[in-house]
Amino acid sequence: MLPVITGFIDELREAGVPVSMVESIDAMKAVEAIDLASRTALRETLRATLVKNLRHERAFDTAFDVYFSTVPLPSGESDGSPPADQGGEAAGGEGGPGSGDFDPDQLFNALLNALAGLDQEALRRGVREAVERLAGMEPGRPVGGTYYLYRTLRRLDLAQLEAQLMEALSGDDDLTEFEERLLREEVESLIERLREEVQEEIRRRLVADRGREAVAKTLRRPLIEDIDLMHATSADLAEMEAAIGPLTRKLAARLARRRKKRTGRLDFRRTVRRSLATGGVPADPQFKHPRPHRPEVWLLCDISGSMATFSRFTLQFTHAMATHFSKLRSFAFVDTIDEVTEFFGPGIDFGSAVSRITTEAEVVWLDGHSDYGNSLETFHTRYGSQLTSRTTVIITGDARNNYRPARDGILADVAKASRGLVWLNPEPIAYWDTGDSAMSHYGRHCTSVHEVRTLRQLEEFVETLTLPSGRPRQNA
Amino acid sequence: MHFDGPTQVAESLRSVNYLADDRISQVVFLASRLDKPVLVEGPAGVGKTELAKAMAASTGRELIRLQCYEGLDEAKALYEWNYKKQLLRIQSDVDHDWDTISHDIFSEEFLLTRPLLAAIRATDPVVLLIDEVDRVEVETEALLLEILSDFQVSIPELGTMSANTQPLVFLTSNNTRELSEALKRRCLFLHIDYPDAEREQLILEARVPGLSGHLAGQVAKVARSIRSLDLKKAPSVSETIDWARTLIALSVEEVDEDVLGDTLHVLLKYQSDIERAAKELTSTPAS
Numbered sequence: 001m002l003p004v005i006t007g008f009i010d011e012l013r014e015a016g017v018p019v020s021m022v023e024s025i026d027a028m029k030a031v032e033a034i035d036l037a038s039r040t041a042l043r044e045t046l047r048a049t050l051v052k053n054l055r056h057e058r059a060f061d062t063a064f065d066v067y068f069s070t071v072p073l074p075s076g077e078s079d080g081s082p083p084a085d086q087g088g089e090a091a092g093g094e095g096g097p098g099s100g101d102f103d104p105d106q107l108f109n110a111l112l113n114a115l116a117g118l119d120q121e122a123l124r125r126g127v128r129e130a131v132e133r134l135a136g137m138e139p140g141r142p143v144g145g146t147y148y149l150y151r152t153l154r155r156l157d158l159a160q161l162e163a164q165l166m167e168a169l170s171g172d173d174d175l176t177e178f179e180e181r182l183l184r185e186e187v188e189s190l191i192e193r194l195r196e197e198v199q200e201e202i203r204r205r206l207v208a209d210r211g212r213e214a215v216a217k218t219l220r221r222p223l224i225e226d227i228d229l230m231h232a233t234s235a236d237l238a239e240m241e242a243a244i245g246p247l248t249r250k251l252a253a254r255l256a257r258r259r260k261k262r263t264g265r266l267d268f269r270r271t272v273r274r275s276l277a278t279g280g281v282p283a284d285p286q287f288k289h290p291r292p293h294r295p296e297v298w299l300l301c302d303i304s305g306s307m308a309t310f311s312r313f314t315l316q317f318t319h320a321m322a323t324h325f326s327k328l329r330s331f332a333f334v335d336t337i338d339e340v341t342e343f344f345g346p347g348i349d350f351g352s353a354v355s356r357i358t359t360e361a362e363v364v365w366l367d368g369h370s371d372y373g374n375s376l377e378t379f380h381t382r383y384g385s386q387l388t389s390r391t392t393v394i395i396t397g398d399a400r401n402n403y404r405p406a407r408d409g410i411l412a413d414v415a416k417a418s419r420g421l422v423w424l425n426p427e428p429i430a431y432w433d434t435g436d437s438a439m440s441h442y443g444r445h446c447t448s449v450h451e452v453r454t455l456r457q458l459e460e461f462v463e464t465l466t467l468p469s470g471r472p473r474q475n476a
Numbered sequence: 477m478h479f480d481g482p483t484q485v486a487e488s489l490r491s492v493n494y495l496a497d498d499r500i501s502q503v504v505f506l507a508s509r510l511d512k513p514v515l516v517e518g519p520a521g522v523g524k525t526e527l528a529k530a531m532a533a534s535t536g537r538e539l540i541r542l543q544c545y546e547g548l549d550e551a552k553a554l555y556e557w558n559y560k561k562q563l564l565r566i567q568s569d570v571d572h573d574w575d576t577i578s579h580d581i582f583s584e585e586f587l588l589t590r591p592l593l594a595a596i597r598a599t600d601p602v603v604l605l606i607d608e609v610d611r612v613e614v615e616t617e618a619l620l621l622e623i624l625s626d627f628q629v630s631i632p633e634l635g636t637m638s639a640n641t642q643p644l645v646f647l648t649s650n651n652t653r654e655l656s657e658a659l660k661r662r663c664l665f666l667h668i669d670y671p672d673a674e675r676e677q678l679i680l681e682a683r684v685p686g687l688s689g690h691l692a693g694q695v696a697k698v699a700r701s702i703r704s705l706d707l708k709k710a711p712s713v714s715e716t717i718d719w720a721r722t723l724i725a726l727s728v729e730e731v732d733e734d735v736l737g738d739t740l741h742v743l744l745k746y747q748s749d750i751e752r753a754a755k756e757l758t759s760t761p762a763s
Contacts, residue, residue, distance in 0.1 A: 022661055033509045044502035052660035054667050178733045182697045246653045
């Protein structure tokens with residue numbers, strides 16, 4: 001057992017999950033205390049001791065499936081005897097693969113009955129046969145099994161299965177639209193369960209074929225915080241959304257923080273009141289609390305085509321920030337700029353905000369290719385006078401200007417008029433200033449410039465962000 | 477409290493109407509076996525705090541609760557010297573010299589115990605609940621580390637006080653911010669998510685007296701359906717329980733579109749969410 005667990009921990013680390021020395025020792029100790037016959041017990045024990053972040057659970061589950069997969073029963077013996085004495089509707093005795101002839105309809109019905117009756121055993125048996133018969137797995141091929149999954153499910157005709165399940169579960173009454181919806185969701189969750197079973201069965205066979213390490217390596221995917229934002233899929237983005245909330249809260253706290261100086265002025269009233277309890281000896285001076293600093297944030301997002309995925313991410317970020325900052329103004333630009341603050345008002349969901357930005361905001365002036373120079377100039381003439389020494393300006397974009405004039409002098413003015421100017425660039429640092437990128441022209445006027453290609457880097461940015469605590473006043 | 481296995485934990489929790497799934501009972505079992513704190517995370521209202529309360533109720537232990545908030549400090553979480561009593565002591569005693577007195581006033585008599593110290597000093601084993609630990613600042617988290625790993629508190633004037641009995645510790649977090657690695661390392665991690673429809677039905681049946689199995693099933697399915705929508709705040713388990721209670725109060729036997737439209741505000745707390753759910757689930761939009 002021990003070598004398997006160390007192997008498993010290595011695989012988790014390989015996949016990017018941080019597992020400390022102490023945690024691995026805890027896992028070993030915990031495993032000694034549990035009933036090893038139960039796979040669920042083992043799974044939850046390892047999960048509780050090794051994975052301390054919800055975002056890493058997917059990686060954990062994949063690795064666990066591979067490392068602790070039950071050994072697949074050799075075909076022929078698997079379905080031959082046990083189902084025969086269990087009788088029952090599923091996979092009925094002689095239909096087993098051992099007998100050679102294969103009846104797709106019978107398998108279909110077996111699965112249907114297993115799902116409708118919530119019979120886990122029968123489902124597993126059906127799935128085993130389905131994979132055996134339909135996946136067409138070829139030993140030795142270094143694949144992750146997605147193709148086999150697709151192939152099995154396609155041949156199973158899920159749409160038909162879904163329709164029949166609906167029928168089987170609805171009984172004979174006519175359903176209202178509402179009842180039908182609830183039932184459909186019920187059926188969808190059953191189909192999802194079937195999908196998971198099939199996937200697990202396929203993985204089990206892959207592991208038996210090629211061994212744990214090899215399969216784990218094929219299945220390894222980057223953690224959500226390491227996915228390149230420029231190439232994230234919409235499923236990835238949806239998953240990131242959960243992580244963005246806490247991050248914006250932290251950013252709010254960072255920006256509100258002031259360098260700790262003397263706490264406010266002496267609060268005479270409170271000092272006297274407190275010292276009464278002790279008869280005035282000793283008196284403990286009380287100070288007024290300094291007023292909390294209300295950060296003002298202006299966010300400028302490049303939403304041009306080249307930035308499609310990243311801008312979706314930054315808009316998500318903006319949306320989340322709108323709930324934490326009362327004084328957040330957001331702007332979107334392509335070759336000119338428009339304010340989009342109102343689209344992110346309270347109670348507006350993200351989808352409709354994005355569609356309103358794309359339809360209503362005037363961000364295209366000429367041809368719809370990025371023009372940072374013009375956008376900045378428009379920004380400065382229209383809104384520049386409203387910048388104050390409390391405003392932090394954050395610009396997100398790749399600074400690819402299509403060889404148009406950079407007009408970075410304007411940015412210097414913006415930086416001067418605000419508390420701080422931060423630029424987040426989703427491109428790797430190595431690509432900055434190549435081709436039409438004008439990053440260094442803009443960068444020299446910024447308080448700080450950050451490469452933000454992944455969620456992790458955004459986290460680092462938030463973690464390390466320090467801004468001057470308000471500029472010295474010229475005429476105080 | 478000694479459990480032989482996770483099933484026993486589940487049974488014990490069931491006796492106080494808390495339905496634990498495999499994951500919950502396994503982690504609680506491990507916590508009691510390995511004497512480690514449990515960090516419980518998950519969306520609001522899925523029964524994180526309830527778990528600690530149920531553990532206390534089912535094992536007959538006292539529940540000591542520390543509610544965290546921004547600005548929580550040592551004096552409110554660990555201990556404080558009873559300053560006024562110390563002063564009285566000094567003033568009432570004029571015969572002894574300073575050395576005796578100064579030695580005297582830093583004794584346990586003058587110590588005000590706060591929840592964390594109370595949990596450690598308790599003579600009978602207790603359940604310690606540190607609620608919403610994500611609300612304290614990162615710096616304050618450090619206060620907890622000593623007690624979580626060694627079950628002891630160091631007081632400079634008195635020395636180290638270690639636990640008389642092993643408390644069962646639960647920390648809850650709504651994950652509004654990332655907790656420090658140091659804290660996480662010392663805990664077992666338990667994520668509780670919304671239950672699936674079958675388990676939610678069982679929870680409803682256990683928690684709401686007089687609820688028929690059929691209605692419970694419907695309520696659970698509607699809850700699942702609503703949670704699949706993109707909402708500002710998905711209905712929590714406690715809200716579905718409230719909803720089931722409402723349905724009983726209205727003597728509803730069958731959930732249909734009208735009932736749902738009229739009672740959605742029990743499940744959802746934002747107007748925009750109510751409108752959206754009404755649009756998706758019923759053919760007539762809510763007023």
